[in-house]
Amino acid sequence: MIDLQHVYFSYEHGEYLLEDINMTIRNGDYISVVGENGSGKSTLIKLILGLLVPSRGVISNTYRHRAYVPQRFETLNSQFPITVWEVLNCYRQVLRLKDKSLIRTCLEQMGVYDLKDQLIGSLSGGQCQKVLIARALMGHPDLLIFDEPSTGIDVRSQEELYPFIKDLNENRGITVLTVEHNLKFAVRNSTKLFHVVGGHGHFCSPKAYLDEYMSVTMGGKD
């Protein structure tokens, strides 16, 4: 379980980007964090991952094996000289996993074993995302965190990817937390949505969020 209690965050004593966030992630949840660009979704994820420290409030975590799948186009340098195999092998060594066959198992699971000798920068968006998920799965995570998994990948790859994430959550018991800008997939897959707006956040059901979104959108057209 991850529990955020009255969490505030600002960079270098500036204005608060996030204010009084209260959020509990329980085992088996599939939570999508939704909201406008710049609302603080990614900051919230970085706080949960421990990459940022809250200015106020407490974050407690009982998950032992967290894994993160970054947003491919934002984070990674496509010119970086590294093969798919090397990406997974370094991760294996950092996690001190002795079993080298895990690399093959995880790549095969994602259907990308054939790409093992290719440079990561030469892959399509969908292929790259699958490789990064394969990397994340190597550590047998109990919590898997995604940053906008559908960014930069085509519609067909998106349709392949989300059922797989859903399967990891439902059948392998991995708790999933994702920053999501794709409303369709957020509503279709999540057990709960966490809506961040103006630095504040609250849980809502996918249906309630959709109703709220539609009323705002339709209201805007009027």
Next chain:
Amino acid sequence: MFEYAFMQNAFIVAILISIVCPLIGIFLVLRRYSMIGDALSHASLAGVAVGLLLDWNPVLGAFGLTSFFGILIEVLRSRFRRYAELILVIILSLSVGLAITIISAGLVHTNVESFLFGSILTVSTDDVYAVIALSVVSMALIAKLYPQLVMLTFDEDGAQIAGVHSKVVNYIFSVLVAATISVSIRIVGILVISSLIALPVAAALQLRKGFRQTLMYSIFFSFVDILSGLFLSYYIDAAPGGVTALTAVAVLVLVIIYKEGILSWREKRRQS
């Protein structure tokens, strides 16, 4: 030419430099930290001056003070993220100012030119021992930290989440950069160390290979650059630093021509 002891010393040092420089250089270039290498190579002149002032071996003096400046840059960079470039200028001013003051005031008596441009004649047996010790320790540490360094360079957030202590690794890496610069001072000289750190890696990157292969090609190009520099400088009686820098640029240009010209031409022919 190997009948001379100074040439044997220079040759041993050159081989070690050709391995250590790209080992560190590949991480500096890919993390876009090349300018740190440049700032620290200039800072090493202060280390040489202080080393001579205290009657230490100049290579070890350079290592001590360059490590200090490397760690200082890392500390200041993590505290003042928005002013990373300014921090390099401050460290450069401080270290070069210190070196020029000590040397120009006549507090030490040395041939500064040999440290700036590199020299084959001045590599002493003590220098060789210092270079061997620093190189072996650097290589062992890089081998030990290899997966952590690759992950930090490729995906810093992912590495931290996976448990890499990025601050500790970055501090160790700063000391390794200092060690690399210190071992290179004697042969290639302070003014061209950064080219030796960056150019063989830049040439290897053109070939679009995986990480390990890029590293191997970098070492190969570095080996060609330094040994050509050493032999040519011996025959034309010039400072090895200058000749090595020119060779490094020439190799980079040749690799680009090979890649853009020959490989592209073959690819087009294959497609047609």
